[in-house]
Amino acid sequence: xxxxxxxxxVRFEGVTKRFGSFTAVDGVSFAVPRGxxxxxxxxxxxxxxxxxxxxxxxxxxxxxTIRVLGQGVDEALKARLGYLPEERGLYRKMRVAEMLLFFxxxxxxxxxxxxxxxxxWLGALGLSGWARRRVEELSKGMAQKLQFAATVVHxxxxxxxxxxxxGLDPVNRDVLRDVILALAREGxxxxxxxxxxxxxxxLCQDLVLLHRGRVRLRGALEAIRAAEGREAxxxxxxxxxxxxxxxxxxxxxxxxxxxEAELTLAPGADPDTLLRALLERGSVxxxxxxxxxxxxxxxxIATDGAEPVGPASDGGLRP
Amino acid sequence: MSRTWQILRREYLENVRTKxxxxxxxxxxxxxxxxxxxxxxxxxxxxxxxxIVDATGRLAGPLRERLELSPRPRWTVxxxxxxxxxxxxxxxxxxxxxLIEAAGRGEHFVVMIAPATLExxxxxxxxxEGLIAGPSGAGALQTARLxxxxxVTDLVNQALARDRGLSEDDVRLLQxxxxxxxxxxxxxxQVGAAGxxxxxxxxxxxxxxxxxxxxxxxxxxLEEKSNRVYELLLSSVSPFQLMLGKILGxxxxxxxxxxxxxxxxxxxxxxxxxxxxxxxxxxGWFLVFYVLGFLLIASLMVAVGSACNxxxxxxxxxxxxxxxxxxPILLGVTVIGNPNGTLATALSFVPPFTPFLMMLRxxxxxxxxAWQVVASxxxxxxxxxxxxxxxARIFRVGILLHGQPPSxxxxxxxxxxxxx
Numbered sequence: 001x002x003x004x005x006x007x008x009x010v011r012f013e014g015v016t017k018r019f020g021s022f023t024a025v026d027g028v029s030f031a032v033p034r035g036x037x038x039x040x041x042x043x044x045x046x047x048x049x050x051x052x053x054x055x056x057x058x059x060x061x062x063x064x065t066i067r068v069l070g071q072g073v074d075e076a077l078k079a080r081l082g083y084l085p086e087e088r089g090l091y092r093k094m095r096v097a098e099m100l101l102f103f104x105x106x107x108x109x110x111x112x113x114x115x116x117x118x119x120x121w122l123g124a125l126g127l128s129g130w131a132r133r134r135v136e137e138l139s140k141g142m143a144q145k146l147q148f149a150a151t152v153v154h155x156x157x158x159x160x161x162x163x164x165x166x167g168l169d170p171v172n173r174d175v176l177r178d179v180i181l182a183l184a185r186e187g188x189x190x191x192x193x194x195x196x197x198x199x200x201x202x203l204c205q206d207l208v209l210l211h212r213g214r215v216r217l218r219g220a221l222e223a224i225r226a227a228e229g230r231e232a233x234x235x236x237x238x239x240x241x242x243x244x245x246x247x248x249x250x251x252x253x254x255x256x257x258x259x260e261a262e263l264t265l266a267p268g269a270d271p272d273t274l275l276r277a278l279l280e281r282g283s284v285x286x287x288x289x290x291x292x293x294x295x296x297x298x299x300x301i302a303t304d305g306a307e308p309v310g311p312a313s314d315g316g317l318r319p
Numbered sequence: 320m321s322r323t324w325q326i327l328r329r330e331y332l333e334n335v336r337t338k339x340x341x342x343x344x345x346x347x348x349x350x351x352x353x354x355x356x357x358x359x360x361x362x363x364x365x366x367x368x369x370x371i372v373d374a375t376g377r378l379a380g381p382l383r384e385r386l387e388l389s390p391r392p393r394w395t396v397x398x399x400x401x402x403x404x405x406x407x408x409x410x411x412x413x414x415x416x417x418l419i420e421a422a423g424r425g426e427h428f429v430v431m432i433a434p435a436t437l438e439x440x441x442x443x444x445x446x447x448e449g450l451i452a453g454p455s456g457a458g459a460l461q462t463a464r465l466x467x468x469x470x471v472t473d474l475v476n477q478a479l480a481r482d483r484g485l486s487e488d489d490v491r492l493l494q495x496x497x498x499x500x501x502x503x504x505x506x507x508x509q510v511g512a513a514g515x516x517x518x519x520x521x522x523x524x525x526x527x528x529x530x531x532x533x534x535x536x537x538x539x540x541l542e543e544k545s546n547r548v549y550e551l552l553l554s555s556v557s558p559f560q561l562m563l564g565k566i567l568g569x570x571x572x573x574x575x576x577x578x579x580x581x582x583x584x585x586x587x588x589x590x591x592x593x594x595x596x597x598x599x600x601x602x603g604w605f606l607v608f609y610v611l612g613f614l615l616i617a618s619l620m621v622a623v624g625s626a627c628n629x630x631x632x633x634x635x636x637x638x639x640x641x642x643x644x645x646x647p648i649l650l651g652v653t654v655i656g657n658p659n660g661t662l663a664t665a666l667s668f669v670p671p672f673t674p675f676l677m678m679l680r681x682x683x684x685x686x687x688x689a690w691q692v693v694a695s696x697x698x699x700x701x702x703x704x705x706x707x708x709x710x711a712r713i714f715r716v717g718i719l720l721h722g723q724p725p726s727x728x729x730x731x732x733x734x735x736x737x738x739x
Contacts, residue, residue, distance in 0.1 A: 058719070085551055088551055106556055
């Protein structure tokens with residue numbers, strides 16, 4: 001292993017992948033720092049899953065290079081990685097512990113190494129009593145947690161999670177989130193893909209945002225927010241009948257989500273004037289001015305087709 | 320290799336530990352046994368009725384005696400009127416005519432002995448005609464008919480011989496067969512009638528093991544595809560390792576079945592002292608043809624399974640393939656009759672048919688020339704390697720494809736250049 005520990009865990013350089021005439025990933029470059037949680041964000045069809053599949057050597061890029069854990073992508077590398085695909089399933093007829101043993105073995109671990117770890121993961125995910133039950137007896141949430149266990153049971157150095165929270169109820173979502181955070185604390189690098197920006201905001205330190213196969217944003221989350229250079233008013237409010245958020249003073253973009261609104265402010269706009277205007281249109285139970293949410297940044301990029309932004313930060317790609 | 324081994328192991332254990340496997344293991348030989356045994360069980364000695372009308376008065380007694388001693392078929396013998404039966408009544412019909420009509424309805428056979436019968440000559444004008452009348456039909460009816468003909472002829476021969484002054488010993492001598500036929504194998508050893516059955520059983524076993532068991536790959540591939548377990552697997556193993564592990568795992572399932580069945584069969588033969596029917600080289604060829612044949616057909620099955628999304632789509636794609644694969648079974652009877660004929664030789668060189676037809680020929684007497692066996696195995700092995708390579712190209716694309724099934728043209732395109 002010649003790679004220095006300071007090398008990024010994953011490095012995409014000018015990676016392009018076409019399917020027939022469709023370009024799914026178009027000249028994508030980004031680097032995932034070692035340790036911590038890295039977000040691969042974007043809407044459906046942005047090229048997230050294709051990128052992750054290339055990282056896992058399931059697809060091969062047409063052009064560009066991918067280096068993972070200091071080496072090129074190949075079959076042997078798979079033993080050091082864990083991958084939770086978005087399209088996921090299990091062997092329904094197998095027993096829970098037996099199936100984890102199988103998934104650990106195809107990563108090259110032996111039964112003796114795996115046995116205590118299977119117990120550990122079943123315990124950590126609240127599946128202890130289910131070791132000898134068949135997978136088909138599990139509820140959907142339990143099956144999803146078992147899937148996660150199958151991804152990590154061999155002790156990967158890099159964990160790739162494609163929409164890990166999809167379909168989970170809030171309780172199980174918290175269980176899984178805590179487990180992911182604990183893994184990151186222990187030094188596992190986690191690449192986490194989602195189209196739910198709030199989840200990324202909660203978990204990721206660094207991210208890349210893809211849109212239509214291209215990189216639109218990359219770097220540290222805080223740097224990206226700072227680079228936006230504007231603030232947003234976050235309000236919880238109830239509008240009077242017939243009232244709208246159109247034409248508010250100092251607002252360049254208004255986003256109304258039922259009980260809540262996020263109002264992007266023009267540079268130098270006065271938040272107090274805006275609050276007064278809001279009170280005229282309804283009642284406000286909470287009002288806060290801070291950096292815009294990732295959701296808003298993403299929506300702006302997705303709708304106005306802004307050019308790629310790469311804030312100068314140590315999370316970005318160093319050519 | 321160890322990853323392929325893990326896939327193989329899981330596939331094998333998952334399929335061997337099912338109830339369906341146990342049921343198939345036990346029921347299939349039972350079924351085959353029943354197919355052989357049932358006719359024998361149901362085949363209790365036929366009960367036939369015969370009416371003897373003897374215008375000469377010389378044959379009815381001895382014929383009755385003989386028939387009543389016969390164990391198979393068991394005869395109920397009635398001796399009808401004598402010469403008067405051939406005389407027309409006031410209505411113009413003879414009593415024997417009514418007996419013949421009843422024979423036509425299947426009520427009995429009628430044996431009519433006329434003076435001409437005893438002399439083995441055509442009847443003179445005005446003389447009654449001797450004959451045996453009975454319903455038309457094959458099988459048991461034919462056996463009964465031949466039985467009656469044989470006994471009447473035999474009795475007439477004896478009577479003729481006595482009339483000509485020959486002794487009883489001379490008569491017996493004349494009736495004896497002058498020369499015997501012996502079926503032999505390549506060592507000059509006598510082979511029994513079951514020599515015909517052995518190759519057929521070998522071929523049937525091979526067909527069940529290869530075509531029957533390899534179909535499990537279609538459902539197994541489809542199930543994993545609809546369970547969406549493939550992407551998780553591909554994060555650990557390559558598509559080729561996955562495909563090979565699955566094929567070899569199911570190959571092991573079929574091998575277990577065949578080994579248990581044929582092991583039981585060989586044991587049963589040995590216990591009956593008929594172990595000469597199966598030879599070690601035959602079992603060796605059986606293994607070679609099973610493994611190569613299985614890998615060839617299984618590649619086809621796994622390609623079909625990975626290209627489709629539902630069992631229905633797979634069945635549509637399989638229908639023409641199944642017909643083609645059934646051809647050796649349909650031709651088996653022809654080939655077994657002439658194992659080294661042109662048809663048998665030519666078809667045993669067509670790779671998908673080679674395992675079945677060459678096995679049939681190898682187990683037949685006389686066996687095919689050695690070069691033909693070696694050449695066909697070489698051809699089969701080459702085709703099998705090619706089939707695995709091509710199937711891998713379909714498999715790696717197909718397993719990650721959901722939604723609309725690919726057209727045949729698309730599948731062919733994958734074969735040329737697999738997009739990944």
